[in-house]
Amino acid sequence: MVSSRNLSRVTNRQLIIQQLFNHSQTSRVELARILKLNKSTVSSIYNELNKSGLIKSLGLGESTNSGGRRPHLITLNKQxxxxxxxxxxxxxxxxxxxxxxxxxxxxxxxxxxxxxxxxxxxxxxxxxxxxxxxxxxxxxxxxxxxxxxxxxxxxxxxxxxxxxxxxxxxxxxxxxxxxxxxxxxxxxxxxxxxEHDFGRENNVDDLITISIHAGLGVGIIVDGDLYRGYRGQAGEIGRQLVHRRGDTTASLVKVESLCSEKAILDRFRQIKHRPNYQLKQLYLLYQRGDTDTVNLIDNAITVLTTTIYNAVVSYGPQVVYLNSPLMESIPDIFRKVHHRLIDLNMNVPIYEIRGSRYPSLLGTSSLIIHHVLGMENYSLKFKWPKEVNHID
Amino acid sequence: MVSSRNLSRVTNRQLIIQQLFNHSQTSRVELARILKLNKSTVSSIYNELNKSGLIKSLGLGESTNSGGRRPHLITLNKQxxxxxxxxxxxxxxxxxxxxxxxxxxxxxxxxxxxxxxxxxxxxxxxxxxxxxxxxxxxxxxxxxxxxxxxxxxxxxxxxxxxxxxxxxxxxxxxxxxxxxxxxxxxxxxxxxxxEHDFGRENNVDDLITISIHAGLGVGIIVDGDLYRGYRGQAGEIGRQLVHRRGDTTASLVKVESLCSEKAILDRFRQIKHRPNYQLKQLYLLYQRGDTDTVNLIDNAITVLTTTIYNAVVSYGPQVVYLNSPLMESIPDIFRKVHHRLIDLNMNVPIYEIRGSRYPSLLGTSSLIIHHVLGMENYSLKFKWPKEVNHID
DNA sequence: TATTAGTTTATATAAACAACTAACTTACGA
DNA sequence: TCGTAAGTTAGTTGTTTATATAAACTAATA
Structure with a gap:
């Protein structure tokens, strides 16, 4: 329990765990130097963590050119x-x-x-x-x-x-x-x-990820923390209302009814009278230049572009990531959206997340690990898994 | 300076200042009870703050029915x-x-x-x-x-x-x-x-304020803190791009070109060929039912409604506040926007801020006071000034 | 006399400090 | 080439200091 009494102890232990987590190897002196703690303070907390089994020894490191005792290298015990x-x-x-x-x-x-x-x-x-x-x-x-x-x-x-x-x-x-x-x-x-915790750049603390599946949702990281909104309602941008281009009536529609994967597939099946068509057929017909299909996709691209643009001016992120099986199937979509955004002078970098099966699972892993370690308010950096790729 | 050594002292002092700030009167025992600190800890910090002149004595309070010494009531020395x-x-x-x-x-x-x-x-x-x-x-x-x-x-x-x-x-x-x-x-x-710090309800920690002046901007409070975005760019919703209703071309316009005070006044002056017309004339002609003017305002109401609706699904606030001299001049606008939002099933309460001259100044006052007291990460509650009113 | 407010004194925790040991490199002289 | 002294760095141990808590106190009330 964190009481006023042992507040600094808890804080210092968290700082040491953070350092252990974010660096593949370190030593006691290094911890003391970086965290500006006394060597004895570090030793005391080290002993505590070591007793609980959280630390693994990596043997001796190298001493400097000018000599000195070699450090005992340590790392977080992933096992x-x-x-x-x-x-x-x-x-x-x-x-x-x-x-x-x-x-x-x-x-x-x-x-x-x-x-x-x-x-x-x-x-x-x-x-x-x-x-x-x-x-x-x-x-x-x-x-x-x-x-x-x-x-x-x-x-x-x-x-x-x-x-x-x-x-x-x-x-x-x-x-x-x-x-x-x-x-x-x-x-x-x-x-x-x-994207925040497994990200390759360490200093991106304001980002959004746009997930395009059945609906259209945004995940928002603000100053390194998740922004959920009141009762978790933030980021439901698929429910935004827009006028359809060229529609002379006053009617408004949800953007996700125009550009979500589900909406596009539903419409595609309807147009082609094939209730069983999947992304594969959509890709094939689009590749062949089928007019209906190309128009459908082009329209979605238009809506997606403004939706992303509007999300950027709303949230003011440093980076935007797109997470979409649809775009993985039809790479043209991302390419065109990207170009349109550049034409609109959007100067925020935008990337596509490939291997879209893993990101949500890995993000969840980060969340539960933060929780298990009692490190909810600390930034832990994870290693990029080989299976997940980025395309821009 | 906050070092690892005196971390708890600094924290406890901040907690006591917060309590002093947020309650018009308190006493040492009360501080100890609420903050779960020992009476002697409170006394020690009290003496420190008192010496620096931050505390003002309010004399003796009442003792309970069962007797006991009367408490020395204290308050933050606003002077x-x-x-x-x-x-x-x-x-x-x-x-x-x-x-x-x-x-x-x-x-x-x-x-x-x-x-x-x-x-x-x-x-x-x-x-x-x-x-x-x-x-x-x-x-x-x-x-x-x-x-x-x-x-x-x-x-x-x-x-x-x-x-x-x-x-x-x-x-x-x-x-x-x-x-x-x-x-x-x-x-x-x-x-x-x-709105957060002077707000009447104390537990609203997720809110947005929409300011309608020359442009259209949102202020966002997330979990009690200001959300500025990367390089302060969040909330520039006036730059969102939309299709104009009924426009059959592919052209996109900024929403603030349709519904900001400046845009409306500019268009009004242009229509009426009167470069010097102000809000007053706009109000008069609108009241008289002048067709051009009513259409202009109605169109702005339509755009404002969807813009506010879209901001709500994007940010997921608990409450929305509108800050607009235009709406203060023409109360019909807020009334109609409000009704339209209810028609759209927006269930987030929305209020108009009256006395729009003061809010930004008072908010700034809160910011600099937080800074001066070293209380950036603590919520300080301010008293509602009589000059500022809320309408819903 | 019981109760509550607030102070004083003693004690415990934990961080910093200082002085230590351990283990290394380099330089240099025999 | 070896031995050794000097310097350097890692990590531990004993001591001091800051500060929170606990307990025992005084003060003032019904």
């Missing part, structure tokens, strides 16, 4: 434990297991077309059993995180288009079952956390 | 010093002097139509001399704050439509001149700070 993360969306269920440092251990995926919540819970439990069976860490499972395509507030799902979660409190269910902390977060927010 | 605030806009210059607790002492105003920066500085200095002459506080001037109609970043004006500030660093100029801290803030942000 201390593991966390599980799940992404729940329209497509089904994806999961990821990472060590305490966010390093991927394994992934799993299960598509669920028509499912009820019981089915989903059973599938999650099956995955958890597998994960628990292959555990090779010191203290085992430390926490579970969920990324949800819907509005989340205080670890409760407020609304989601996919399942009926009114009947079940996911957090309570899994906390009771596995006796570890469980957190829930909105998918777009999780992706934003991923 | 400790004063701060000066200036609002610089297209209309000219407004200023406000407050005590350390944000209580108004005096105001001044000077309209400047065609001015250069030198003129402006001279006018500010003149006002400052008057303020200094009538000073009745213990330690005199403590700080100066500026509210600027333009983008501000790290106390520097990045851009403003009104003056050429490239040549002058206001902060440095006045810090050198008066040897007190000087801060600059964007006007919409200052209004947002005003």
């Amino acid at each position: 201390y434990g593991w966390v599980a993360c799940f992404d729940i969306g329209g497509y089904g269920l994806r999961s990821l297991v990472t060590y305490l440092n966010g390093e991927m251990i394994q992934v799993a995926e299960k598509s669920l077309d028509t499912i009820n919540v019981r089915e989903l819970l059973k599938e999650i439990d099956r995955m958890m059993e597998n994960f628990l069976a292959s555990d090779d860490t010191d203290h085992g499972l430390l926490g579970i995180g969920f990324s949800v395509h819907g509005v989340v507030y205080e670890n409760k799902i407020q609304s989601t288009p996919f399942f009926d979660f009114k009947s079940i409190d996911l957090q309570k269910y899994f906390e009771d079952r596995y006796h570890v902390p469980v957190i829930l977060e909105n998918e777009a927010n999780a992706v934003a956390v991923f | 400790y010093g004063w701060v000066a605030c200036f609002d610089i806009g297209g209309y000219g210059l407004r200023s406000l002097v407050t005590y350390l607790n944000g209580e108004m002492i005096q105001v001044a105003e000077k309209s400047l139509d065609t001015i250069n920066v030198r003129e402006l500085l001279k006018e500010i200095d003149r006002m400052m001399e008057n303020f200094l002459a009538s000073d009745d506080t213990d330690h005199g001037l403590l700080g100066i704050g500026f509210s600027v109609h333009g983008v501000v970043y790290e106390n520097k004006i990045q851009s403003t439509p009104f003056f050429d500030f490239k040549s002058i660093d206001l902060q440095k100029y006045f810090e050198d001149r008066y040897h007190v801290p000087v801060i600059l803030e964007n006007e919409a942000n200052a209004v947002a700070v005003f």
Whole structure:
């Protein structure tokens, strides 16, 4: 517990954990120098952390040219434990297991077309059993995180288009079952956390990620922290109202009805009278120059461009990331949106996130690891996984 | 200086100052009970603050029915010093002097139509001399704050439509001149700070204020803190691009070109061929039902409605405030916008700020007082001044 | 006499400090 | 080439200092 008494102790321990986390190796003197703490203070906290098993020794380092004792190199013990993360969306269920440092251990995926919540819970439990069976860490499972395509507030799902979660409190269910902390977060927010915590540049503390799936959502990082809004309602930009270009009536439509992946696919199926067409067919017909399809995509590009532009003037981010399976399928879309934005003199860099299966899971991993370590208010930097790529 | 050593002392002192600030009277035991500190800890810090003159005694309070010694009531000594605030806009210059607790002492105003920066500085200095002459506080001037109609970043004006500030660093100029801290803030942000810190409900920590003047800007409070965006660029929603209703071309226009006060007045003067018409004439012709004028206003109402709606889904605030001399002149506008928003099922309460001369100045006063007291990260609640009213 | 406000004194925690040991490099003389 | 002294750096140990808490006190009330 943090009382007034041991406030500085807790703070100093957090600073040391942060330093351990963010640097692949360090030593006691280095900690003292960087954190401006006395060597004895560092030693005292080091002993505490070491006793709890959070520190791993890396042997001796090199001494300087002018001599001196060699430092004992140390690092965070990633084998201390593991966390599980799940992404729940329209497509089904994806999961990821990472060590305490966010390093991927394994992934799993299960598509669920028509499912009820019981089915989903059973599938999650099956995955958890597998994960628990292959555990090779010191203290085992430390926490579970969920990324949800819907509005989340205080670890409760407020609304989601996919399942009926009114009947079940996911957090309570899994906390009771596995006796570890469980957190829930909105998918777009999780992706934003991923970009911030796994980002290659360390100094980007104001960014937005735009997720284009069934709807259109923004994840917002402000000054390094997630901006959720009142009751988690911030960033629902898909619900913005616009006049359709050339529409002479007074009618307003939601932007996501014009440019979300779902809206585009629905319209495509309708135009082509093929209820089973997928992204693949959309890509093929677009490639072939099919007029209807090209018009459909061009229109979406127009709407997307202004929506992104407007998000930038609204949120004032340093960087924008787009997270969209649609754009991964049809690379032309991002290319054209990008060019249009440059034509509009938008001088904020914009990137596409590739490997869009992992970002929300990794962001969730970061969130639960922050929580497990009691480091909610500290920036922890994670290593970029090879499976995820950036394109600009 | 905050070192690891005296961290808890600094924190506890801040907690006590916060409590003193936010409650018109308190006592040492009460501080100890509320802050969960030992009575002796409170006494120790009390003595420190008392020696520095920050505390004023209010005599003895009442003892309980069951007896016991009467408490010595204390309060923050508002007479400790004063701060000066200036609002610089297209209309000219407004200023406000407050005590350390944000209580108004005096105001001044000077309209400047065609001015250069030198003129402006001279006018500010003149006002400052008057303020200094009538000073009745213990330690005199403590700080100066500026509210600027333009983008501000790290106390520097990045851009403003009104003056050429490239040549002058206001902060440095006045810090050198008066040897007190000087801060600059964007006007919409200052209004947002005003609504948060002077707000009647204490628990609204997510709100936006929409300022409608020459342009259209949003001030955003997230979790009790100002959200400025990268280089202060957040909230420039006037620069959002939209299709004009019924426009069959592909052209996009800035929303502020359709619904800002300046845009409306400009168009009004153009339609009526009267370059000197002001808000008064606009109001009169609107009242008389002049077709051109009614259409102009109706169109602005339409654009304002969707812009506010879109801001709400983007930022997810708990409350929205509108700050607009235009709406103060023509109350119909707010009434209609409000009704339209209800028709759109926007369930976030929206209020109009009346007395729009003071909010930005009072918000700036809060900012500089926070700074002077070293309380940047603490919420200080100010008393609502009688001159400012809310309408919903 | 019981109760509450506030102070004083003693004690505990933890950070800083100073002085130590440990372990290294370099320089230099035999 | 070896040995050793001098200098350097890492990390520990004992001491001091700041500060929060606890307990025992005084003061003032119903």
